[in-house]
Every structure is written in structure tokens, then in C-alpha cells.
Amino acid sequence: MTIIRFFLCLLLFGVSSAGVHAKDFPAPKGKPILTISGNIANTNVNGTAQFDRDALENMGLVTVETQTPWYETRVRFEGVSMAKLMEFVGAKGETVKAVALNDYVSTIPVKDFTQYNVILAMKRDGEYMQVRDKGPLFIIYPYDSMQELQSQTYYTRSAWQVAKLIVE
Secondary structure, eight states, X not given: OHHHHHHHHHHHHTOBTTBOOGGGSOOOSSOXXXXXXXXXXXXXXXXXXXXXXXXXXXXXXXXXXXXXXXXXXXXXXEXXXXXXXXXXXXXXXXXEXXXXXXXXXXXXXXXXXXXXXXXXXXXXXTEEOOGGGTOSOEEEOOGGGOGGGSSHHHHHHOOBSEEEEEEO
């Protein structure tokens, strides 16, 4: 099923061996929940890359199950790989500033995305995350996978209610 989703995503967004072309990257049909700006090559709305929920889901969701400091029990998160998202928009930078709906800003090294398999979670335990519960988007590290991830450094990089990503 995941392979089928991947190929559907390629068809939907017009990805070729040369990458995504702006003319093939459609503007969101629904309300945008994420805007990516800064040093990116692939845009769809006024020099930014905007995504509605469907566009993010069509990129293919991955799952991270982990214990977090924000929930009492182990949680299953589903979302888009941050590495894949950065590749999709043609990000050319060393850091990403995640900006939350309340203007909280977290600066994340781009290398974290591949090194730790970070995701931009949309679902928690199978349900879409609501704004009142850290949604609609939450940056999640697989905290249980390495001892070093169980620290304030990585917890503070895990912004919730993410609305914007700025590639620098």
C-alpha cells in the first residue's frame, strides 16, 4: 500500500527526475495548514509552498510510536517525513524555523530530519490532531529510539501547532 501511495504522490505532484516543477505543484484546494518559505526551490503560492491536509497526506504518512513528556502513555503519531517534505520543496538551508500558531519559534537543524527520522505529525493514535491538543501539526522525534533524544534539546525542537516552516 505504501508503494502505491508513493507512486500516486509522484503522479499527483508531477515529480520527475529533475524534481518538482512549480507549474506542476498545485495550490491547495482546501484550507492551507502549512506554509513553507525561505530558501526553497519549489513553490505553488506567491513564492511559498502551501499544503492543505490532503496534499500532506498524499505525500505518504509514516508512523512513530514513542513515549513523550507531553502524554502519560506511549503514543502512535502519523505524519509526513520531514526529510521528504524538505526534499519535495527543494529546501537549501542548514536550519528550519518552525513557527506555531501562537508564534512560538523553534530552530531545528535540517540534518536532524534524516539523522533521526523526524516527522511532521498530523495524527495521534489514529485521530487528526486538533489545535486544542497540539495540532494540527506537531514535530515529533522518535524519542525512544536513542537516549540522546530524551533531552530538553530535542523536546524544545518539537514544536506543536506548527503553521509555518522557514528554511534558512
